[in-house]
Amino acid sequence: MPVAVVTDSTAYLPAGLAAERGIRVVPLEVRLGDRSGRDGDDIGPAELITALADKTLAVHTSRPTPAAFVDVYREALDAGATGVVSVHLSRELSGTWDAARLAAEEVGPDRVRIVDSRAVAMGLGYAVLAACDAADAGADGADVEDAAADVASRCRVFFSVDNLERLRRGGRIGAAAALFGTALAVKPLLHLSEGRIMPLEKVRTSARAAQRLLDLAVAAAGEGADLAVHHLGAAARAEDLAARLRERLPSAARLLVSEVGAVIGAHAGQGLLGIVVVPRRAAPDAGPDAAPVVDQGSRAGDGTAEAGVAER
Structure with a gap:
């Protein structure tokens, strides 16, 4: 079984594509007033727009727990994956990367590689698809990680x-x-x-x-x-x-x-x-802005401020 690819719900891959490609998605959490749910599974954009229109309703988001990542990583490895590459939204915007890093340390940093895409939405999604393409071609964990990091660096x-x-x-x-x-x-x-x-x-x-x-x-x-x-x-x-x-x-x-x-x-x-x-290759003026960070579970993540609409 090839390397398993994991991401989070902010990749916003086209409907059905994650299941088709065997990509495991760990959802972030959303709270609309007293109602909580998983991003994309329980609460979507229509419900959010309605909530945002209500100025009295508090809207918050939160990262997945490390335990949620641990469960997904172990499930993939138990199913026969030779390793896991987990690609996530920018750690400057969310604690999601850090939750994944903590989970990788628990499961085994030699088996789980974490990539900070330094992006969101399909900036993250295209890096995930590149990792999936490499995994399907039989690449090992290091090469799958490199494939995601390469796309992220050009985003x-x-x-x-x-x-x-x-x-x-x-x-x-x-x-x-x-x-x-x-x-x-x-x-x-x-x-x-x-x-x-x-x-x-x-x-x-x-x-x-x-x-x-x-x-x-x-x-x-x-x-x-x-x-x-x-x-x-x-x-x-x-x-x-x-x-x-x-x-x-x-x-x-x-x-x-x-x-x-x-x-x-x-x-x-x-x-x-x-x-x-x-871009197919780095644009001349792209510079280092989108350079990704890759991690094998050994480096500490950073915190993110929480205020008003907050996500940790």
């Missing part, structure tokens, strides 16, 4: 939100960065840099934000890139952006369109629009 994530308040309250950006998007009628554009959410530009309208996302993605993509368009409660805008991407980048290898789930949506808010770009 760029650009996105716009209606405002930065939820990201600030959740500790995903600092107070100084939050001031970037406080002016009326300003749409902040952000990106991931070394796994962290950083301000990039600000524009005046949603239409201009979509245009700038398009331009940034085209500049980063080159020939044969993998792409994904994500949104929360903005399906028409996402489909329009995807159509324009297809026109500008007809050589794209893959272009997926999907709504993010409750965990990412809880922090970004309704109106999120984003593009994930994985």
Whole structure:
């Protein structure tokens, strides 16, 4: 049996693909007031949007427990996997990576390898699929890990939100960065840099934000890139952006369109629009921003602030 590939629910892989490829998914948790559930399984974007509209309802998210990862790792190994490669959203945004690291130490760091994608959504998802491709081809654990890390190192994530308040309250950006998007009628554009959410530009309208996302993605993509368009409660805008991407980048290898789930949506808010770009090879201006961190369970993870909408 090949190396088993594990990820978390924030990869937002297309429906049915994880089961088809044998990818094990450990869900994060979401709490809407008194109701708790698993991201994607029990609580999806529609329920989240309804909850966000209720200003009196507290919305929180939380990482999986190390025990949840231990169960999945042992199940895979007991089923005959020669090892496990577990690929997760940026540890700068979540305690999920650290929970996986703790689980790997318990199960055996020689058998479980942990990769920090320094990304979210299909930035994570494409790294997971690369790991799965390598595992299916018979690669050993080190090579499967390298395949995920290679894709993660080339990933760029650009996105716009209606405002930065939820990201600030959740500790995903600092107070100084939050001031970037406080002016009326300003749409902040952000990106991931070394796994962290950083301000990039600000524009005046949603239409201009979509245009700038398009331009940034085209500049980063080159020939044969993998792409994904994500949104929360903005399906028409996402489909329009995807159509324009297809026109500008007809050589794209893959272009997926999907709504993010409750965990990412809880922090970004309704109106999120984003593009994930994985160039075939590193874009000239990509620099080290998306360089991944790989771990065999030996290094300590970092903490993440918890406030308002929080995830640990």
